[in-house]
Amino acid sequence: MGAAFLTSAAAVDASVYIGQFHRDLRDEVAAVAGVPVTGVLRRPGTGAGRAGTALSAADAAVLVALCSPAYYRDADCGLDWAAFERRLGRRPGWSRRARKARLQVLWVPVDPPPGLPRAPAREAGPFSRYAEAGLLEMMRQDRGTDPLAYREILRNLARDVWEGHEQGLPALLPGDGETLTPSFPRGPKPKPEPEPEPEPEPEPTVRAPEQGPGPDVPPSRLHVLYLGASPAGHQVLRADRGLREVQQAAKEGGRLRVTPYPAARATDLRHVLTERPPPDILHLACHGVDGRLVFEDPFGEEHRLDAGQVADTLALYRTEYGVRLRALVLASCDSADVVRLFENSAETVVAHTGPLDDMCANVFAGEFYRVVQLDGNVRAAARVAAQHTANTDDSCAMVRTGLVVLPDRPRPMGLW
Numbered sequence: 001m002g003a004a005f006l007t008s009a010a011a012v013d014a015s016v017y018i019g020q021f022h023r024d025l026r027d028e029v030a031a032v033a034g035v036p037v038t039g040v041l042r043r044p045g046t047g048a049g050r051a052g053t054a055l056s057a058a059d060a061a062v063l064v065a066l067c068s069p070a071y072y073r074d075a076d077c078g079l080d081w082a083a084f085e086r087r088l089g090r091r092p093g094w095s096r097r098a099r100k101a102r103l104q105v106l107w108v109p110v111d112p113p114p115g116l117p118r119a120p121a122r123e124a125g126p127f128s129r130y131a132e133a134g135l136l137e138m139m140r141q142d143r144g145t146d147p148l149a150y151r152e153i154l155r156n157l158a159r160d161v162w163e164g165h166e167q168g169l170p171a172l173l174p175g176d177g178e179t180l181t182p183s184f185p186r187g188p189k190p191k192p193e194p195e196p197e198p199e200p201e202p203e204p205t206v207r208a209p210e211q212g213p214g215p216d217v218p219p220s221r222l223h224v225l226y227l228g229a230s231p232a233g234h235q236v237l238r239a240d241r242g243l244r245e246v247q248q249a250a251k252e253g254g255r256l257r258v259t260p261y262p263a264a265r266a267t268d269l270r271h272v273l274t275e276r277p278p279p280d281i282l283h284l285a286c287h288g289v290d291g292r293l294v295f296e297d298p299f300g301e302e303h304r305l306d307a308g309q310v311a312d313t314l315a316l317y318r319t320e321y322g323v324r325l326r327a328l329v330l331a332s333c334d335s336a337d338v339v340r341l342f343e344n345s346a347e348t349v350v351a352h353t354g355p356l357d358d359m360c361a362n363v364f365a366g367e368f369y370r371v372v373q374l375d376g377n378v379r380a381a382a383r384v385a386a387q388h389t390a391n392t393d394d395s396c397a398m399v400r401t402g403l404v405v406l407p408d409r410p411r412p413m414g415l416w
Helices: 015-033 049-056 075-089 125-133 135-140 148-167 239-253 266-274 307-321 358-375 378-392 394-401
Strands: 005-008 039-041 063-067 102-106 222-228 256-261 281-285 287-289 292-296 302-306 325-331 346-352 403-406
Touching: 005 015, 005 075, 005 148, 015 039, 015 063, 015 135, 015 148, 063 075, 075 102, 102 148, 125 135, 125 148, 135 148, 222 239, 222 266, 222 358, 239 256, 239 281, 239 358, 256 266, 266 307, 281 358, 292 307, 302 307, 325 358, 346 378, 358 378, 358 394, 378 394, 378 403, 394 403
Parallel strands: 005 039, 005 063, 063 102, 222 256, 222 281, 281 325, 325 346
Antiparallel strands: 287 292, 292 302, 346 403
């Protein structure tokens, strides 16, 4: 017998949350079974086609389909579905039991194509949010008003997966993969609806008010993970003042969520991976010495970590879990010496040449996060913030002259 289950998901759906769901479900199934189990994740975006389906769906016991509008438009997902249809068809009389061999998860609310079953809503009790918004939204709100509901959904799914595993669905036969036809998408693509006429742009000097269904609906927000360290034995960095500037900017602009970790240790980098939602910007406020970034250890003493190690950690989060930062801000002295190491760690990297005055660095942080909320353009915000900082005091001129932003050409962020 192969894997206990196969997670089938659309290429364009949120890959970070898909990976987290897959691992959480695997752990829950293992808890139900009382033994370690394996699960296969059809990694979104691989475009594996028939060969990938034949490999991943050949003998996995249960299909876990993350149903969404994108799922039913994805031909690879249609092939996964068709593979389990073929396997179920080789067991006459299995229609009643097929539910446990092919589990549909309401990832995003959707009506399935004609002829396909609807994902069970699980509306009873605490699961009303699942029926209304889907599991993806529940994961995004895991720290909200009902953090236990997601786990309860997982436990129910895990029990179903293990029951389906015990049923012993026949495997695909050799050559089946080449003859499979996707169960969806079906028919010609619908013609796109005409786009509505664009509303007139507000005057350039006037900030347009937020539009929405009411004051309780927040605007789009950037998530900033702020790691500040100033260990004993070094010139004191007022990272707390820098954090205050960032939080004040968030309060003024209303489009910033700030998650701070003061007295930051190297292990706090893990929050890039574990925070939900994942951070858009990582801000490192620390000393830089000889190509190393200086964090704190559990006793408040220095812990020097090679900048290449930090870059490798962020790159690992990207390749293994799909977490790619929109921006990395290196608020440390001589950070330009190591900035090239981080080119593949974030869409945009902000750094400085030479020494960086603590007071000026804090002013720059506040100005940067005020400006970046306007349209999400990190490169432009860094340059404008550097000029604003230089305007505050002659001693801060080095912030403007020593600013380094990679890549050297603009890259659209697409935040708003």
